[in-house]
Amino acid sequence: MSEKTLDRRTLMISAGLTTMAGISAAASGKSAGWVERLLKRRFVELSDQRREEILAELEASCRHRYGRDDITVGDTRAMDGVEFAYGLDLSRCIGCRRCVYACVHENNQSRDPQIHWIRVLEMKKDNGIDFAESNVYYDPEEVPEPENFYLPVACQQCRNPACTKVCPVKATWQEPDGIVVIDSDWCLGCRCCMSACPYGARHFNWTEPTIAADEINPDTHVFGNRPRPKGVVEKCTFCIQRTRKGRYPACVEICPVGARKFGNLLDEKGEMRYLMREKRVFVLKEELNTRPRFYYFFAT
């Protein structure tokens, strides 16, 4: 976010803030921190120094909540010259759902009630790709079943995201490296984005999420896998806490058949470019012009 908007907003708000803080301090005799808390601005609009302070606060509250002192909350920024993209080989996917649970653990999704950022759809080979006939609750003895194939869906990290433009409070946006993120400290929980998303990629915390303390992934990003409160929306961020540090997303690492590919779209010699040159890729619901960065292909 530009520093200009920050300056203007700071000026506009600080006058009011100071007044309110003064009144409240005078009235209560206590520090006026709650006013600033109430009127805290969006994280991305804050100065680096303020961001550091807030990250430290978030870290402390997460550590306190789960009784673990190894939890860190980072805000690693997007790198120049990087645009992430994903490839998924439908001819390899066996529908084992290891990616679903690796994602749950990596990204601190609620275990009860369960939240899954990846949904694997079972589809009939006879029908081809047909969402209306798909089944997400398949449960056979063994996968893959010969008559079925499997289509995992998570956030498609669209170039033209339908979800961000409907947000009434600017709590979700697209980062320079293409990742669509949510500031869960700013999300209103109105769920407009869930109505707008054509891929069912956004999930709501219908109640306080529960995760056992020893199952928490302590390496978190402020817009990614940091534990969320109830009443806000969450989604896949291409494992922002990993990928911005040069690692693969958890789902790519866990996939036992190598169906999942990930890389920098701007790197001509990279994995994604190779894949798009050598295979034929397609995206889901291309008629909606969301222009996903998530490509499907059949390698064989």
Next chain:
Amino acid sequence: MIKDIVSFLTGSARIAVKGNRAFYAWIAFLGLICLWGLAAWWNQFHNGLITTNMRDQVSWAFYIGNFTFLVGVAAAAVMLVIPAYIYNWKPIKEIAIFGELLAVSAIVMSMLFVFVDVGRPDRVWQLMPIIGTPNLPSSLLGWDVMVLNGYLLLNLLIVLHLLYTGFHRRPYSRRFVVPLLLFSIPAAVGIHTVTAFVYAGTAARPFWNSAILAPRFLASAFCSGPAILLILFQILQRTTTIKIKDEAIWKIAELMAYAMFLNLFLFGAEIFREYYSNTQHLIHTQYLYSGVHGHDALVPYAWASLTCSVVAFLLFLIPATRKNLVTLNLGCVLIFAGVYIEKGMALVIPGMTPDTLGEFYEYVPTLSEVRVGAGIFAVGFLVFTLLCKMAIPILQDPVSSKSA
């Protein structure tokens, strides 16, 4: 000036709370429902929206449906303002203020329904300009909050001015009120259009993604709001000395028949397109009217709504049944029920069933949702009752009614 305002406030408050036994019973009844709803909301606030039956698949439902319906009711004041002030039709002009009172109450209710629907009610201030971060111009919900607040303010200004001058037995300022009333016509169309655009702009939901959604919203709104007013007018005719001419009631009923015709016509156009083109998008309409794969929770509601609307249309179309009090009131109830089901259940839920990945999650509201909803309606009726109570003596006063 300040003395006038103080005497207006204390005087109106006195009028508003003074009444006979039936009045107190009505207020107590509404108060109890408010508390019943508040207790359910308190539980929802603590446990999260898991107390509702909404889930990721159907993430908007009963609350947002009610919100949509009530925005329509609020827009209905126009059905009185247009004949009264554009066509200068005297019998309606005398009672047009009740449309504004209804608008105020309906907007209060619709905003409460949004409030109870959000996951973080502590953050709603973020929607406000200057102190918050409204995502304008791109977010339609952001716009909706703006226009609804604007419309509330507009109607409050009109109502307060009329009540204030009436209370002090002065003629109201035509130069102040009439431009505001005229502006309330496009504003009413505006609030309902923006609300329709919240849905219609959603390409991911083909059931909503229709160009005639906003016209349909307007047509149905212009029947549902006046239905409440027609019943209110008859109550006022019996219990007060306010003169409400039968012609006014019949004229409003006739206008409602036209609006309902338009509503049914647009509905038919939509149905034709869906069934004749028979694309995959038809599945939402099928879910609503016939059920799909045994999922048919909404089917009885859908047909009940359509039946109510068609019967009411015929009752209001035929002059004999329009002028007969029994059939007129039956028509009002049927229209209200028909549009309530259409907006409350048959718009939001089938739009999300099946969800974007084809999953069927059959939503029916929980008791908790119904309680919260009932509580909000009780708040609205309470506001409406008290506002009417303040307005009635002023309208009965020969001095101000002559100037109005």
